[in-house]
Amino acid sequence: MTAVDSQVSTTSVDPAHLGGWATLKDVVAAYVGLMKPRVIELLLLTTVPVMFYAQRGVPALGLVVATVVGGTLSAGSANALNCVYDRDIDEQMRRTRRRALPRHMVSPRAAFVFGIALAVISTLVLGFFVNWLSSGLALAASAFYLFVYTMVLKRRTTQNIVWGGLAGCFPALIGWTAVTDSLAWPPVVLFLVVFLWTPPHTWALAMRYREDYAAVDVPMLPVRRSGEAVARQIVAYSWAMVAMSLALWPVADTGPVYPVAAVVLGGAFLVEAHLMWLRARRSDELSRIKPMRLFHWSNMYLSLLFVAVALDPLLTR
Structure with a gap:
């Protein structure tokens, strides 16, 4: 959740004008950027420590990896779909002008499909390799972030992040349920x-x-x-x-x-x-x-x- 304090360019970059490997690299970076990895870092930091506490020691490495991968994909899905919905205001804000959609590195349709695919994969990863309670909580958090915060609260009330912030609290629950399969x-x-x-x-x-x-x-x-x-x-x-x-x-x-x-x-x-x-x-x-x-x-x-x-x-x- 780190702000971009440096000046940003409003220049759009068309991948078709770039050379082969440069194009692939930039497009991959654009899709990764849709997931907002800096935001995910902080979410995972409230997931893994709770797994240690729930285990009262060091949890199984495989369980930690599955939870981290599933949690990353789940949060990345919500963030990508948020970028699709907010692309109109992202183009106008200094802090967000360099995101993939404002720079036309990814089309809204492609970003939407990417977000949905991440949601499906994360739900299955958490369900099969962690447990379905954790999977359900992750899906609920993503749905709340997209439908309640992004679509309803963000543009309508000064209390948007107070209640919309509930979505970012779920990793603490998911870290616990990943180990205990209970709340x-x-x-x-x-x-x-x-x-x-x-x-x-x-x-x-x-x-x-x-x-x-x-x-x-x-x-x-x-x-x-x-x-x-x-x-x-x-x-x-x-x-x-x-x-x-x-x-x-x-x-x-x-x-x-x-x-x-x-x-x-x-x-x-x-x-x-x-x-x-x-x-x-x-x-x-x-x-x-x-x-x-x-x-x-x-x-x-x-x-x-x-x-x-x-x-x-x-x-x-």
């Missing part, structure tokens, strides 16, 4: 941690690109509210997120590694959120608010928190 309270707590983490993370990015969202009439909260109002909500969600992260300790009866990490990481996140709020109260200029500081820290926070989830059973057995 329990610990993955639900981690699901809610990701749910509460999503608004601060995404609103910080949206604040950086609020002019882009305003230009295409996508009502992200930073487009409709002042920087101070957005930062205040970020602080509120951050406190709720940290409180929920600490709830895993009694719910899952963790060892000392996880709660110590949750306190330290959560404290640092709260400090950064409050500092951004103070800067936003003084000025509504992005150069003063510095929202990308919180955005980058939010990536590190979630990554390290879930690393602690994986390490806790390994270090406290």
